[in-house]
Each structure stands twice: as structure tokens, then as C-alpha cells.
Amino acid sequence: MTRNYSNWPIILVLLLISAPIIVMYAFLLVDTVTTSPPGSAIPNGFTLSHWRFLIDPTATGDVWGPTLTTILFTASIVLIVLGVSSTAGYALSRLNMPFRRFFLGGILVMHAFPLVTLIIGVFLVLQFVGLYNTLTGVVLVKAGLMLPFGIWIMKGFYDTVPWEIEMAGVQDGASRFTVWRRLILPQVRPGLFALALFAAIDAWGEYMLPRILAPSADFEVLSIYLNTVSDPDSTTYNFNLFKSVGLFYTLPILALYAIFRDRLMNIFGGGTKG
Amino acid sequence: MQIVLKDFTKTFDGNTVIDRMNLTVEDGEMLALLGPSGCGKSTTLFAVCGIHRVNGGQILFGDRDVSNLPSQQRNVGVVFQNYALYPHMSVFENIAFPLTVRKDSKADVDRAVRDIAELTHISELLERRPGQLSGGQQQRVALARALVRKPDVLLLDEPLANLDAKLRLEMRSEIRRIQLETGITAILVTHDQVEAMSMCERIAIMKGGKIIQIDTPKDMYSNPRTSFVAGFLGNPPISFLKGRAEAGGFVLDDGSLRLPLPVASQIPDGTDLTVGIRPEHFGRAGDVPISGKVIFAETQGRENLYDVALPDGSVLRSVQPAQDDVRAGDSVSWKLESAAALVFAEDGRRL
Ligand SMILES: Nc1ncnc2c1ncn2[C@@H]1O[C@H](COP(=O)(O)OP(=O)(O)O)[C@@H](O)[C@H]1O
Ligand SMILES: [Mg+2]
Numbered sequence: 358m359t360r361n362y363s364n365w366p367i368i369l370v371l372l373l374i375s376a377p378i379i380v381m382y383a384f385l386l387v388d389t390v391t392t393s394p395p396g397s398a399i400p401n402g403f404t405l406s407h408w409r410f411l412i413d414p415t416a417t418g419d420v421w422g423p424t425l426t427t428i429l430f431t432a433s434i435v436l437i438v439l440g441v442s443s444t445a446g447y448a449l450s451r452l453n454m455p456f457r458r459f460f461l462g463g464i465l466v467m468h469a470f471p472l473v474t475l476i477i478g479v480f481l482v483l484q485f486v487g488l489y490n491t492l493t494g495v496v497l498v499k500a501g502l503m504l505p506f507g508i509w510i511m512k513g514f515y516d517t518v519p520w521e522i523e524m525a526g527v528q529d530g531a532s533r534f535t536v537w538r539r540l541i542l543p544q545v546r547p548g549l550f551a552l553a554l555f556a557a558i559d560a561w562g563e564y565m566l567p568r569i570l571a572p573s574a575d576f577e578v579l580s581i582y583l584n585t586v587s588d589p590d591s592t593t594y595n596f597n598l599f600k601s602v603g604l605f606y607t608l609p610i611l612a613l614y615a616i617f618r619d620r621l622m623n624i625f626g627g628g629t630k631g
Numbered sequence: 632m633q634i635v636l637k638d639f640t641k642t643f644d645g646n647t648v649i650d651r652m653n654l655t656v657e658d659g660e661m662l663a664l665l666g667p668s669g670c671g672k673s674t675t676l677f678a679v680c681g682i683h684r685v686n687g688g689q690i691l692f693g694d695r696d697v698s699n700l701p702s703q704q705r706n707v708g709v710v711f712q713n714y715a716l717y718p719h720m721s722v723f724e725n726i727a728f729p730l731t732v733r734k735d736s737k738a739d740v741d742r743a744v745r746d747i748a749e750l751t752h753i754s755e756l757l758e759r760r761p762g763q764l765s766g767g768q769q770q771r772v773a774l775a776r777a778l779v780r781k782p783d784v785l786l787l788d789e790p791l792a793n794l795d796a797k798l799r800l801e802m803r804s805e806i807r808r809i810q811l812e813t814g815i816t817a818i819l820v821t822h823d824q825v826e827a828m829s830m831c832e833r834i835a836i837m838k839g840g841k842i843i844q845i846d847t848p849k850d851m852y853s854n855p856r857t858s859f860v861a862g863f864l865g866n867p868p869i870s871f872l873k874g875r876a877e878a879g880g881f882v883l884d885d886g887s888l889r890l891p892l893p894v895a896s897q898i899p900d901g902t903d904l905t906v907g908i909r910p911e912h913f914g915r916a917g918d919v920p921i922s923g924k925v926i927f928a929e930t931q932g933r934e935n936l937y938d939v940a941l942p943d944g945s946v947l948r949s950v951q952p953a954q955d956d957v958r959a960g961d962s963v964s965w966k967l968e969s970a971a972a973l974v975f976a977e978d979g980r981r982l
């Protein structure tokens with residue numbers, strides 16, 4: 358990109374606005390590898406002991422179990438959201454199916470309801486089908502709540518693919534399914550990718566749903582784990598340890614953002630260009 | 632392969648766009664569907680290839696009724712107006728797509744693609760992406776992809792509309808060459824009469840979902856069945872004079888001009904008539920003198936075009952070899968070939 362204007366003023370303003378966040382992250386990072394005297398924020402020594410939870414289960418309990426669970430939780434949600442959004446978005450964009458308008462309206466309405474207004478209904482449904490207190494149940498609910506967004510986004514991407522491409526594929530002898538898989542899907546890949554990232558980041562950070570829908574289950578995701586670590590009444594409570602676990606939990610998301618920044622922006626473009 | 636439309640009818644949401652159309656395209660022929668925008672040309676084309684289901688009548692390829700076959704089983708090659716190339720595939724993969732869908736062996740696909748690429752002169756472009764091609768090259772790729780399966784029928788929907796003037800000339804002859812070399816039966820949809828006249832054996836001219844006339848370009852030009860056809864063909868276009876029949880001839884409404892017309896002898900005096908005069912039949916040679924004032928003059932290098940206003944306000948167009956003696960504003964006294972005048976009744980029918 359070439360510009361014909363100087364952009365340092367913009368960068369300066371953005372830096373000023375985000376300064377509190379940057380400072381907080383900097384302190385978080387520094388605090389996890391240093392010791393500081395009581396009552397002071399200035400570190401006076403380097404240590405890796407706050408990170409001992411990675412290898413020492415006695416520090417705060419095993420961290421790798423919850424990590425694996427969170428990865429599984431996130432991956433399942435991403436798969437479900439991608440699978441359903443890529444097919445449902447296509448159907449809504451292209452197929453002349455009954456109740457199309459009803460579905461479109463429904464999706465928008467679903468957007469409008471915050472989670473808390475739905476939670477009692479969701480709870481009852483889970484109880485009824487016997488998925489209360491199970492990982493499957495939470496995965497299904499979380500994925501379900503993300504679907505309106507995902508389907509809507511994917512429909513937007515499909516809408517930008519010219520229908521002539523589809524007709525050309527059919528003329529070339531391909532079935533509708535082959536056309537979708539080999540001709541259309543590759544053209545909405547940027548959308549799928551961005552959606553996957555969004556879903557992953559969202560699922561990774563989910564705290565409420567496991568808390569409410571699986572309060573006494575035998576699995577634990579990292580957000581819940583972090584909550585236990587942060588309990589000041591616990592015998593192993595240590596504020597710097599808590600910060601280290603927090604950083605450990607946040608790092609994958611920060612990394613995703615840093616690496617795939619450009620692709621995430623795609624979701625707002627809603628197209629294959631760019 | 633002969634294509635026959637029998638009483639083909641197409642409705643969109645209860646709105647009849649094509650009403651009982653009959654059309655036969657002979658084996659190996661290239662036929663133009665010509666007409667103004669919105670007259671149902673694309674609709675007809677898409678019904679032939681199976682994108683639109685017919686609401687009535689039949690479509691036959693040879694003696695096979697394909698009316699209810701899905702597109703995949705019709706073996707029709709289509710070139711879309713915007714080419715519809717697959718942007719994520721190379722040119723080779725684009726052309727190979729119809730064959731890979733059919734699960735041809737790799738060697739067969741390779742040979743077929745290279746053969747058709749040679750025919751369409753794109754052999755050196757096979758590794759490129761569609762986005763890296765010029766409009767004319769994309770057009771060639773679209774043709775190659777439509778033809779690689781050796782379809783029975785080739786359909787082209789406004790194939791030249793997206794090209795600039797020079798490429799349009801080039802692709803006009805290229806498409807015709809490729810059609811002749813493959814001997815494929817083809818339908819060309821266009822709203823451009825020059826394209827239709829220069830590329831096709833026969834033209835079917837459409838208006839409001841109906842075929843008005845089917846003829847060779849030459850016959851259609853010299854022998855139009857209605858004033859609409861006469862007005863649609865020819866560039867610069869024909870000019871029309873409104874008047875009435877009188878004593879075996881035609882007079883302008885204000886009586887200032889008399890044309891002897893052989894056909895007018897059977898027409899009762901006073902009948903309203905429209906006479907069409909092609910620009911090449913009005914100029915320095917002819918049998919009926921006409922005076923008027925040049926209101927517009929334009930040179931096209933080899934030829935000059937003039938618009939001449941008659942005293943009653945009607946305008947005649949003239950095309951003449953380029954010369955430098957007449958300007959806009961001059962009064963002229965030129966002549967008209969009355970034998971070449973086309974006479975139409977009030978409803979547009981040719982008499
Ligand atoms: N899918 C459709 N749904 C409704 N009306 C259509 C559809 N396709 C074409 N039409 C109508 O049919 C008429 C003919 O269209 P078309 O065949 O595209 O014209 P053209 O001769 O310009 O190709 C137009 O009035 C158009 O509005
Ligand atoms: Mg059209």
C-alpha cells in the first residue's frame with residue numbers, strides 16, 4: 358500500500374486511547390516473571406516460579422486437563438458452526454425453499470436476544486433431553502447461539518458469488534452438490550476462515566454457559582479453572598500465579614489475533630475481494 | 632443437432648414472458664436471436680439449456696424431447712455474458728472441469744483440453760488465472776470450456792457485450808470461425824443487429840416474447856415483414872414518412888410530396904400509410920426529387936451521413952460517399968428511389 362498522507366498523528370491518537378490497555382498488558386506480562394516487594398508495583402527480581410503451575414499440579418491443580426477440554430470444546434463448536442453456517446448460508450442465499458423469509462427473519466430475531474433472556478428456556482430444554490451437566494450440552498448450546506451470526510455472515514458471502522458461476526457448473530454437467538463443493542465453497546473461503554476464527558475466540562472465552570449449564574459436571578474449561586484459581590479463600594491462592602494462569606489462558610487468543618488480523622477483517626467486507 | 636421449439640411457453644410468477652414460440656434451428660446452423668432488451672431472448676436461451684423449466688410446449692434436440700431433462704443431461708455448452716469463469720481455478724482447470732466432473736481419465740482430459748485450447752488460440756494461457764486475462768482471452772476460455780465436452784448445441788448469451796469495440800470485431804470473426812470449424816449448432820443471443828447480421832446464417836427477430844420474422848440477414852434487410860424489423864436492422868437506421876394513399880401513390884399529410892408506389896394501386900385512397908426509406912436510397916440518384924434542409928451532417932471518413940428535414944417536418948436520412956460540398960443548414964434538392972421504398976400499414980404490417 359502506498360499513501361500520500363502521513364499517518365503518524367493517527368497512530369499517536371490510537372496509542373493514547375489504548376494506552377491503559379497496553380500498560381495493563383505490560384504489567385501483566387512483567388508481573389508473571391518477577392517478584393515485587395509487598396505494597397509496591399515496581400518489580401525487584403526475576404522468577405519463573407509463577408509459571409510452575411504448568412508442571413506442578415500441586416500449585417493450583419492440574420492445568421492441562423482443563424486446557425485439553427477447552428481445546429475440545431472450542432474445536433467442536435468451530436466445526437459445528439462452520440458446518441451448519443456454510444450449508445445453511447448457502448441454502449438461504451441460493452435455494453428457493455419454503456419459509457425462506459421466515460428463516461431469514463428468525464435469524465435476525467435470534468440476534469436481538471441476549472443470552473440471559475434465553476437461558477431459562479435453554480436450561481429446560483437441556484434438562485428435558487438429558488444433556489444438562491454434560492460437555493455435549495454446553496457445546497450444542499454455545500454453537501447454537503453462534504449460528505445466527507454465522508449463517509448470516511455466510512449468506513452474505515454467498516450472495517456475492519455470481520449465480521452464473523453456478524449455472525455454468527450445472528451446464529458443465531456437475532450436480533448441485535459438486536457445484537457447491539468445488540465451485541462455490543472455494544470462493545467463500547475467506548468468510549469461512551474469518552468465521553472459524555471468530556467462533557474459536559468466542560468459544561475459548563466462554564464462561565457463563567459451562568458455569569450455568571454444567572455446574573457440577575466432571576469437566577472443567579479454562580475459564581472456570583481460572584475462576585477457581587482466583588478464589589482468594591483457596592489455600593493455594595497467589596495473585597501472581599493467578600496472573601500467570603490468566604496470561605496462559607489469553608495467549609492463544611492474542612496469537613490468533615496477531616497472526617490472522619487481516620483475515621478477521623474479511624468478515625466485515627462480506628466479499629471475496631481484498 | 633437440430634433444435635426445435637414447439638409452442639414453447641414461459642411464465643414468471645403468472646406473467647407470461649414467452650407465449651407459444653415456435654422455432655427450428657437447423658443442424659450446424661448458427662442462428663441469432665435478435666431483439667431489444669427485455670424481449671425474452673435470454674429466457675429462451677436458458678430454457679433451451681435447462682436453467683429455466685418450460686411452462687408449456689416442447690424442446691427437441693434432434694428427435695429427443697429434452698423439455699424435462701435437467702441441464703446436466705442435455706449436453707449443451709453455454710457461454711454466459713460475463714463468461715462465468717471459475718476464479719479460483721487456472722485456465723486449464725476451468726476448461727478441464729466439465730471433463731473431470733465426468734471422471735474422464737487424466738490423459739484424456741489433458742489431450743482434450745490441449746486440443747480445444749489450440750482451436751481457441753489460448754494454448755499459452757493454460758497456467759493463468761481468469762483474473763490475469765483480458766476480456767477477449769476470458770471469452771476464448773469460456774468458449775473452450777463450453778466446447779470441450781463436444782456438446783450437441785452451443786448457446787451464446789450476448790457474448791460480445793462486455794468487450795471493447797476492437798476486441799468485439801476480432802471475437803466476432805473468431806466465434807464464427809470456431810463455430811464453423813466444429814460444425815456445432817449454435818444460438819447467439821444479441822441486441823446488436825450488426826453482430827447478428829455478420830455472424831449468423833439466419834436471424835430470428837423478437838419483440839415482446841414473440842418471433843416477428845426469421846430470415847437470412849440479407850432477406851430480412853431487404854424484405855422486412857414489419858416496420859419494427861425494418862427499423863431494427865440497418866445502420867444508420869431507416870427513416871419513416873407518415874402520410875396516406877392517394878391515386879395509386881403516397882402523399883405526405885400536407886400534400887407536399889408524392890411517391891408513385893406500385894403496391895398503393897390496390898389501397899383505397901385516404902388509407903394511412905408509413906413509408907420507410909433506407910438512407911442509401913435517398914441521395915444524388917433516384918426518380919423522385921425532394922427538397923429539404925440539411926439539419927445534421929456527419930462524416931465517417933469514407934461516408935457522410937445527412938439528416939434532411941422536409942418542409943412538413945419529417946426527416947429523411949441519407950448516406951453518401953464522403954465529399955465536402957454540403958453542410959448543416961444548406962438547402963438541398965436530392966432524389967429518392969421510389970422503387971426501393973418500403974410501405975407499411977398503420978399497424979406496422981408491410982404491404
Ligand atoms: N427469473 C425471472 N423472474 C421474473 N421475471 C423474469 C426473470 N427472468 C426474466 N424475467 C422477465 O422476462 C422478460 C424477458 O427477460 P430476458 O429474457 O432476460 O430479456 P432479454 O431479451 O433482454 O434477454 C423481462 O421482462 C424480465 O423482466
Ligand atoms: Mg438477456
